[in-house]
Every structure is written in C-alpha cells, then in structure tokens.
Amino acid sequence: EKGGYDYFMLKEIAEQPKAVADTLLGRIDANGSLTLDEVRIGAAELREIDKVVIVACGTAFHAGLIAKYAIEHWTRIPCEVELASEFRYRDPILDSRSLVIAISQSGETMDTLMALRHAREQGSKVLAICNTNGSTIPRESDAVLYTHAGPEVAVASTKAFLTQLVACYLVALYLGQVRGTKWGDEISAVIRDLSHISGEVERVLETMEPVRALARSLADKKTVLFLGRHVGYPVALEGALKLKELAYMHAEGFAAGELKHGPIALIEEDLPVVVVVPSPRGRSVLHDKIVSNIQEIRARGARTIVIAEEGDEAVVPYADHLIRIPATPTLLQPLVATVPLQVFACELATARGNEVDQPRNLAKSVTVE
Numbered sequence: 001e002k003g004g005y006d007y008f009m010l011k012e013i014a015e016q017p018k019a020v021a022d023t024l025l026g027r028i029d030a031n032g033s034l035t036l037d038e039v040r041i042g043a044a045e046l047r048e049i050d051k052v053v054i055v056a057c058g059t060a061f062h063a064g065l066i067a068k069y070a071i072e073h074w075t076r077i078p079c080e081v082e083l084a085s086e087f088r089y090r091d092p093i094l095d096s097r098s099l100v101i102a103i104s105q106s107g108e109t110m111d112t113l114m115a116l117r118h119a120r121e122q123g124s125k126v127l128a129i130c131n132t133n134g135s136t137i138p139r140e141s142d143a144v145l146y147t148h149a150g151p152e153v154a155v156a157s158t159k160a161f162l163t164q165l166v167a168c169y170l171v172a173l174y175l176g177q178v179r180g181t182k183w184g185d186e187i188s189a190v191i192r193d194l195s196h197i198s199g200e201v202e203r204v205l206e207t208m209e210p211v212r213a214l215a216r217s218l219a220d221k222k223t224v225l226f227l228g229r230h231v232g233y234p235v236a237l238e239g240a241l242k243l244k245e246l247a248y249m250h251a252e253g254f255a256a257g258e259l260k261h262g263p264i265a266l267i268e269e270d271l272p273v274v275v276v277v278p279s280p281r282g283r284s285v286l287h288d289k290i291v292s293n294i295q296e297i298r299a300r301g302a303r304t305i306v307i308a309e310e311g312d313e314a315v316v317p318y319a320d321h322l323i324r325i326p327a328t329p330t331l332l333q334p335l336v337a338t339v340p341l342q343v344f345a346c347e348l349a350t351a352r353g354n355e356v357d358q359p360r361n362l363a364k365s366v367t368v369e
C-alpha cells in the first residue's frame with residue numbers, strides 16, 4: 001500500500017501535485033471565477049463578515065498563518081490566527097459577524113474541536129477546512145470546504161498541508177470575489193496561476209536529489225535554524241516543526257527581521273541555517289532585506305542553505321547551498337517552498353535511523369486536550 005515507496009511519508013510527498021490539483025478540481029469555473037457553493041454560507045452573509053479568526057494546531061496552524069496574509073491582502077478583512085489550544089481560554093471577542101475557520105486534516109483534533117464549539121456558542125459562523133469526510137469537526141461546523149489530499153497516513157503532515165494552503169487561498173480569493181475589492185484583476189490572475197501550480201510542485205519534486213544529499217551530510221548536527229519573511233516565515237516554522245518531529249533535532253523558525261533582536265546570538269561556525277527567500281519580483285523590498293540577513297549570518301560563520309526562486313541571482317554569492325524553486329506569485333510561494341523542507345526532514349530522519357512514518361511520542365490525530 002506504500003506504492004513502492006519505503007515510507008508513507010515519501011509516497012504522500014510525491015502525491016502532492018495530484019492532491020493540489022484535486023483540491024482545485026471543480027472549484028474554478030470556465031470563466032476563471034471561483035464557485036464554492038458547497039461552502040453553504042451565502043454571498044450576502046459573507047459580505048457582512050467583519051473579522052476572520054483562524055484556529056488550528058501544528059501544521060494546520062502554519063497553514064492558517066499563511067492564510068492570514070492572503071485573506072487580509074485580498075479581502076481587507078482583519079484576520080487573526082490562533083493556536084486552537086489557546087483560543088477559548090483567553091475569552092476571545094467574537095460575534096455573529098465573525099467568521100471562524102477551523103483547519104484540521106483529521107477533523108478529530110480535540111483542541112480545534114473545543115475552539116470551534118466555543119466560537120459557535122458566541123454566535124459565530126464556523127467554516128471547517130478538513131481532509132476527512134464526515135469527521136467530527138466538519139459535522140459540528142456550519143460549513144465545510146474539503147481538501148482532497150486523500151488519506152494521509154504518515155504522522156508528519158505533508159500533502160494535507162499543501163491542500164490546506166490551496167483551500168485557504170480559495171477562501172481568501174472567494175471572499176475577495178464576493179465582496180469585490182480593488183484587487184479584482186490580481187484575484188483573476190492568481191486564480192489562473194493556482195490552476196497551474198500543481199505542475200510547479202511536480203517540478204520541485206523532480207529536483208530534490210541534492211536536497212537529500214545535503215540532509216544526509218547534516219545527520220550529526222544538533223541544531224538547524226530556519227528563517228523567512230512574510231509568507232516565508234510560517235514556511236520556516238513548518239520546516240522547523242518537520243525537523244523536530246521527524247529527526248528529533250532542535251530546530252527553530254524565526255522571522256528573519258527578528259534575528260537582530262536576539263536569535264543572531266545563536267549563530268556560530270558551521271550552524272546550518274535554512275533561509276526561505278521571497279521573490280525578487282513583487283514585494284522586492286522584502287527580498288533585499290533577506291539578502292542582507294543572509295550576508296549577516298554568513299559573516300558570522302553560518303552554513304547558509306538558501307531556498308530561492310529560479311533566476312534570483314542576488315543570493316548566489318551568499319549561499320553555501322542553493323535550492324531553486326519556480327517563480328510564483330508572492331502569496332503562493334509556500335506551495336513550492338515547503339516541499340524541499342519536507343524532503344529535507346524526511347531524509348534527515350532516515351539518515352538518523354528514525355521511524356519516519358511513526359515518530360516517537362506522536363499520534364496521527366490528537367484526540368485529547
């Protein structure tokens with residue numbers, strides 16, 4: 001059932017182009033507009049929303065962090081993202097105009113379920129983004145947008161994450177479409193780009209051999225740091241989470257701009273630091289800033305592992321290892337930038353002799369609070 005792969009995780013990483021395409025299937029009409037009727041929250045109601053609150057755990061929380069950038073940019077609706085386990089205990093401000101989005105692969109995560117119950121008690125509408133048909137979270141929500149990743153068996157989430165991102169983009173673009181924002185043209189262009197993105201994910205998968213070799217060469221390291229900015233910041237957090245859970249290594253993700261506020265003191269000779277570089281097109285100011293961050297850490301001896309768009313030459317002089325990803329619109333970059341980090345963590349875990357599909361101390365769905 002592993003389809004010729006040694007681990008479910010490898011199989012699920014390889015299935016990502018299909019998972020992404022399947023999650024888009026039937027949701028973009030012939031005119032390039034989104035049809036999300038299945039969501040069952042009417043356009044009039046969506047126009048009334050004055051706040052979006054996303055609750056999730058672990059990898060799904062990272063998808064939520066990325067969704068915030070997309071939702072606020074395309075809809076101008078304020079969006080908060082909160083760890084489901086923290087949410088209800090701080091007495092959050094919610095009412096009938098808040099849309100709460102609960103993201104969960106399994107649909108059975110107790111922390112997320114308790115958060116959505118709390119939101120519904122406050123009169124908010126809850127939209128679930130879920131990969132498991134008929135599971136508890138969608139059953140208890142007002143509406144559901146299913147991800148079509150297929151069953152995810154490995155404890156470490158991979159294809160579910162990419163499809164959660166796709167679902168989040170769809171919701172953000174749909175809200176923008178329904179409410180009509182000044183980004184109308186950009187929204188249409190991004191919908192077009194989304195419909196090609198699975199091919200880009202495929203292209204990334206075809207170039208992963210050097211990433212595997214790099215991972216094997218780092219098997220005896222104690223720490224790996226991950227840096228990113230903008231949507232690359234949650235990608236850095238996700239890269240670090242994968243490494244902790246699979247390789248049992250100390251790994252941390254930081255917003256690159258925070259380096260100078262403390263973490264730069266951690267940099268020492270030969271410390272591997274993975275940097276997710278935003279596109280030099282689009283928000284290019286971010287790109288320039290991260291290039292100087294790379295210079296700073298390299299000057300202090302870090303071994304820089306740079307994930308950058310094809311054609312981005314500015315990073316070349318400062319990259320000890322360069323991992324290329326295809327050019328995408330800024331907000332969609334996590335769909336391609338996360339893949340090398342999954343492969344990296346999986347290979348490091350294998351090199352360290354760890355059980356890839358079933359890491360120690362973890363369960364696939366966490367049904368206790």
Ligand code: M6R
Nearest residue numbers: 058059060104105106109156157
């Ligand atoms: O089933 P869920 O999406 O609600 O699970 C949430 C987290 O437990 C899950 O993403 C966890 O962090 C993964 N093992 C990470 O790879």
